[in-house]
Amino acid sequence: MLSFGIIIFAVNKAIDYYSFITIEKQMMEKADLSELSFREVLAQHRSSTGEPQTKEIVRLALEKLKASGKEVRIYDSSKKLLGLAVDGIIIHDGKPLIFEKNIEKALSGSYAYTVTENHLLYFATPIQDQYYQNAYVYEFVEDISYFYAIMDQIRYILFAGAGGFIVLITLSSLWIARNTTKPIKLLLGAAQSFSRQEFRRVHLNRKDELGMLADGLDSMGRQLHDYIQYQKQFVSNVSHELKTPLAAIRGFSQYLVEGENENKELQKIYAHLLQESDRLTRLINELLLLSRFDKAGSNELEVERTEMNGLIQQVATNMGAKAKDKGIKIMFREAEAEPEDKLLTRVHADVNPMLMSHAIANLVDNAIKYSGSPSLIELKLEHTPSEVVIRIRDQGIGIAGDELERVQERFYRAKNASTANGSGLGLSICKEIVERFNGYIDLESQVGEGTTVTIVLPRA
Ligand SMILES: Nc1ncnc2c1ncn2[C@@H]1O[C@H](COP(=O)(O)OP(=O)(O)O)[C@@H](O)[C@H]1O
Ligand SMILES: [Mg+2]
Numbered sequence: 001m002l003s004f005g006i007i008i009f010a011v012n013k014a015i016d017y018y019s020f021i022t023i024e025k026q027m028m029e030k031a032d033l034s035e036l037s038f039r040e041v042l043a044q045h046r047s048s049t050g051e052p053q054t055k056e057i058v059r060l061a062l063e064k065l066k067a068s069g070k071e072v073r074i075y076d077s078s079k080k081l082l083g084l085a086v087d088g089i090i091i092h093d094g095k096p097l098i099f100e101k102n103i104e105k106a107l108s109g110s111y112a113y114t115v116t117e118n119h120l121l122y123f124a125t126p127i128q129d130q131y132y133q134n135a136y137v138y139e140f141v142e143d144i145s146y147f148y149a150i151m152d153q154i155r156y157i158l159f160a161g162a163g164g165f166i167v168l169i170t171l172s173s174l175w176i177a178r179n180t181t182k183p184i185k186l187l188l189g190a191a192q193s194f195s196r197q198e199f200r201r202v203h204l205n206r207k208d209e210l211g212m213l214a215d216g217l218d219s220m221g222r223q224l225h226d227y228i229q230y231q232k233q234f235v236s237n238v239s240h241e242l243k244t245p246l247a248a249i250r251g252f253s254q255y256l257v258e259g260e261n262e263n264k265e266l267q268k269i270y271a272h273l274l275q276e277s278d279r280l281t282r283l284i285n286e287l288l289l290l291s292r293f294d295k296a297g298s299n300e301l302e303v304e305r306t307e308m309n310g311l312i313q314q315v316a317t318n319m320g321a322k323a324k325d326k327g328i329k330i331m332f333r334e335a336e337a338e339p340e341d342k343l344l345t346r347v348h349a350d351v352n353p354m355l356m357s358h359a360i361a362n363l364v365d366n367a368i369k370y371s372g373s374p375s376l377i378e379l380k381l382e383h384t385p386s387e388v389v390i391r392i393r394d395q396g397i398g399i400a401g402d403e404l405e406r407v408q409e410r411f412y413r414a415k416n417a418s419t420a421n422g423s424g425l426g427l428s429i430c431k432e433i434v435e436r437f438n439g440y441i442d443l444e445s446q447v448g449e450g451t452t453v454t455i456v457l458p459r460a
Pocket of ligand 2: 362365366422424425426427
């Protein structure tokens with residue numbers, strides 16, 4: 001728009017400039033003709049009388065030139081007005097408007113002109129005598145309003161054309177924008193959902209580069225989807241296959257531990273064997289749980305309205321013994337009663353109680369694993385009208401700020417986690433479970449001070 005405005009401005013100026021040059025040329029031609037007639041009068045008069053008589057010359061010249069302009073004037077070399085004619089009639093006692101500068105300039109040998117506000121052009125030109133002296137100035141006044149009218153018309157056409165052009169440009173750029181941004185938005189949306197591992201078909205009904213890009217994205221999405229499915233299936237199959245031999249190994253180790261009473265060295269080895277096969281069994285169980293999640297839609301899970309105070313109390317009791325062994329105390333603070341509720345507040349959420357217990361137990365297990373003794377683990381249930389909030393706070397080793405996000409990924413264990421055994425799957429399983437029930441998990445931690453894991457669920 002700006003550059004277009006500049007162009008219009010320049011064109012407008014150019015029209016002004018060049019049309020004035022045309023007018024100037026026209027006037028010069030006219031002045032030349034008039035000068036010729038004037039000099040004819042001068043020559044004739046000289047040949048008839050010998051000595052020039054100014055009054056007579058002016059009269060004759062005016063007589064001859066009176067119709068050559070709206071007004072015609074003759075000045076002498078001292079800028080004195082000698083005679084004038086208005087509308088073809090010679091006037092003897094007029095006191096017209098005189099542009100002295102123009103007359104001066106004409107007397108110095110070149111023509112000069114002025115245009116007044118009411119579009120009158122005053123054009124002065126010198127007339128030389130037989131000695132080539134600028135003896136007279138001939139001036140005519142021309143009404144050039146017709147010229148301004150034409151200019152205005154040209155300008156009008158120019159602006160109307162420009163307006164039309166701008167409308168056209170605007171409409172076409174809107175059309176182009178709509179046609180290109182819409183598919184780009186679609187592609188962007190597809191790429192974003194791919195990054196969340198949500199694969200969907202991408203198709204654009206066009207043959208250009210964007211259409212090709214859509215096809216490329218589509219086939220990439222399908223291959224990624226297949227690959228991830230294959231990988232999950234593989235993990236699931238392997239876990240299944242490992243389950244039976246592992247059970248056998250565990251059973252035999254148990255048998256060996258119990259049977260060996262004499263050799264302390266062997267006893268230690270058998271105990272280690274049992275411990276490791278327990279760890280492997282847990283890992284396999286976690287992997288199987290995850291693959292169950294990967295396969296099942298949320299509608300396959302049984303969800304029931306569950307009272308959370310009771311559920312958390314149960315978990316706290318179950319984990320109590322393990323904590324006590326390590327010199328850790330678990331404290332559970334139930335939800336505070338609402339004013340109208342004299343007894344214990346009942347806080348409900350729509351969850352699968354078995355899975356939810358598993359998730360909370362997992363978090364308490366982490367709290368025990370990553371805490372020293374003596375220390376305290378605090379379990380707290382809070383609620384708002386729309387949410388159930390479960391907090392598990394420990395005084396353990398904590399998680400570094402830059403690892404808070406990553407520990408929620410599968411198999412990721414923080415750098416300071418080597419103090420305890422683990423697979424790095426627990427948190428990601430908790431996350432999946434909570435998200436299945438439309439909730440989310442939040443982690444806050446300070447290295448060396450402790451960690452608080454918060455589960456937020458919609459209240460039922
Ligand atoms: N309460 C906690 N205190 C300190 N670190 C924790 C705690 N909970 C989880 N983490 C860190 O997050 C990582 C992932 O946890 P998780 O998925 O349960 O795996 P793991 O099998 O190692 O317990 C752990 O390895 C540990 O580094
Ligand atoms: Mg864990």
